[in-house]
Amino acid sequence: MTLEIITIPCLHDNYAYVICDAASGTTAVVDAPEAAPIKAALDARGWGLDQILITHHHDDHILGVADLRSAFGPQVVGAAADAHRLPRLDMAVAEGDTVTVGAAVADVIDVSGHTVGHIAYHFAAAQAVFTADSLMALGCGRVFEGTPEMMWNSLSKLAALPPETMVYSGHEYTEANARFAVTIEPDNADLRARVAQIDATRAKGAATVPSALSLELATNPFLRAGQQSVKRSVNMEDASDAAVFAEVRGRKDRF
Numbered sequence: 087m088t089l090e091i092i093t094i095p096c097l098h099d100n101y102a103y104v105i106c107d108a109a110s111g112t113t114a115v116v117d118a119p120e121a122a123p124i125k126a127a128l129d130a131r132g133w134g135l136d137q138i139l140i141t142h143h144h145d146d147h148i149l150g151v152a153d154l155r156s157a158f159g160p161q162v163v164g165a166a167a168d169a170h171r172l173p174r175l176d177m178a179v180a181e182g183d184t185v186t187v188g189a190a191v192a193d194v195i196d197v198s199g200h201t202v203g204h205i206a207y208h209f210a211a212a213q214a215v216f217t218a219d220s221l222m223a224l225g226c227g228r229v230f231e232g233t234p235e236m237m238w239n240s241l242s243k244l245a246a247l248p249p250e251t252m253v254y255s256g257h258e259y260t261e262a263n264a265r266f267a268v269t270i271e272p273d274n275a276d277l278r279a280r281v282a283q284i285d286a287t288r289a290k291g292a293a294t295v296p297s298a299l300s301l302e303l304a305t306n307p308f309l310r311a312g313q314q315s316v317k318r319s320v321n322m323e324d325a326s327d328a329a330v331f332a333e334v335r336g337r338k339d340r341f
């Protein structure tokens with residue numbers, strides 16, 4: 087099974103992802119920050135748009151939905167919990183549901199925390215998870231609506247996916263995330279190597295996403311709140327993982 091995935095920069099620092107199931111030619115886009123660059127990517131390949139998979143209700147993830155709907159008539163999929171504040175949904179889903187794009191199957195994972203009702207789409211066979219503003223490259227979304235415990239629970243679900251899974255997140259925030267991450271784990275050699283790589287990638291103007299979950303597990307301070315090195319760093323050696331996550335998230339908010 088082949089799933090082609092195209093990264094599309096949108097707005098200031100958002101990413102949309104066009105995905106195409108090669109066998110059937112079925113196409114979808116994960117989030118629609120704005121219509122024009124998504125349309126351009128589809129036009130360049132002579133593709134239509136069969137589906138829009140929405141991760142959460144924030145404007146910078148849905149502003150292009152209406153234009154894409156009128157241009158292509160796609161099926162719009164999003165969280166049932168957010169149906170009241172999303173563009174009109176043709177399919178409302180919750181954790182445990184599956185979404186199919188041609189022959190490709192995605193499991194819906196509730197990753198609430200940044201917003202309550204944020205979902206991720208995990209294409210297990212393609213080893214890809216679309217996380218938007220939950221787990222991000224070297225970071226995680228700010229906890230706006232949920233609680234730190236809720237976000238930690240969401241990140242823990244993503245951490246349990248196969249380590250070779252590629253994480254497609256919603257923004258190019260990695261350079262700023264790197265500057266913060268080294269304040270938490272200055273002695274993490276994997277992190278230092280990754281930061282050098284990120285600097286080189288950004289110097290070329292290239293995207294730092296997607297990233298392998300294995301790399302996030304080794305370097306992302308938010309995913310690593312259960313590690314003794316992180317607990318020691320914030321002087322919370324006896325605290326729960328969720329409490330350490332809350333402290334790390336709070337430090338990033340003030341950073």
Ligand code: ZN
Nearest residue numbers: 142144200219
């Ligand atoms: Zn958001």
Ligand code: FE
Nearest residue numbers: 144146219256
């Ligand atoms: Fe966002």
